[in-house]
Amino acid sequence: MAIGLGFGFLFGDYYDNDYFFRPNDDEIIGSDRGDEIDGNDSDDEIYGRDGDDEIDGEDGDDELYGEDGDDELLGSSGDDQLVGGENDDDLIGGTGRDRLDGSSGDDRLWGDEDSDRLFGGSGKDQLNGGIGRDTLTGGSDTDVFVIRRRGGRDRITDFANRQDLIGLEDGLRFRDLTIVSRGNSTIIRAGRDPLAILTGVQANTITGSDFTIV
Known part of the structure; x- marks a missing residue:
């Protein structure tokens, strides 16, 4: 050394x-x-x-x-x-x-x-x-973007249907979510708590198969 x-x-x-x-x-x-x-x-x-x-x-x-x-x-x-x-x-x-x-x-x-x-x-x-308004970019291949209650509203820039997944943690379930479009993006909420923005993704393309428990 x-x-x-x-x-x-x-x-x-x-x-x-x-x-x-x-x-x-x-x-x-x-x-x-x-x-x-x-x-x-x-x-x-x-x-x-x-x-x-x-x-x-x-x-x-x-x-x-x-x-x-x-x-x-x-x-x-x-x-x-x-x-x-x-x-x-x-x-x-x-x-x-x-x-x-x-x-x-x-x-x-x-x-x-x-x-x-x-x-x-x-x-x-x-x-x-984690905690805070974060920006998540998965890149190539199959990625999992994790969201949680009171974690801050994250921006997911490259979510791809039938390739990537949204991971739910801390007891969060798909039935707890509200999924709506805003312009060319999708907002995911749990009650009044905004969890994530999926940029360039329409809400009507998101289903339960896009989520997994982590």
Whole structure:
């Protein structure tokens, strides 16, 4: 492992479960195997490289890149950017206005709190904005967009009938929903609680088969 302290730069190579931490702004690069990498209270730029990595940006506005492997990325607090890379990744934004990009693979994206932007990329992805008015874009392949009561009104930009699904969580059922058209879009509500907008989708094309319990 080589560490360049003067430039806030750390580099790991060929060791499992490396753990990196510095008190200032960092650029951190993991090893070719599975690493556990924690950032700090400043703005970090962290690359997992190969292996199944666990990366936590901690505080600050961080950029986290899982790259190869089945990675777990957590933005924690701050306005973060998380990119899964190859394989099947789990991305959690935490608090702040985050941008999550699954890239390729079958990924699970959770914005958590505040208004986030989620991009599934290629693969069969699950996108859950969490709390806040989020923007969800599944990308190619079959994706699941998760909605819930009191989660905030999410905008789903590319829902495709007979390909994608709307996931219902926390006890929400299809019978609880009201589905209406507004212009070229569809509004999904539970009572007076607006849950989602499906852009470019007409309400008369939406049926119970477009929903699943998650």
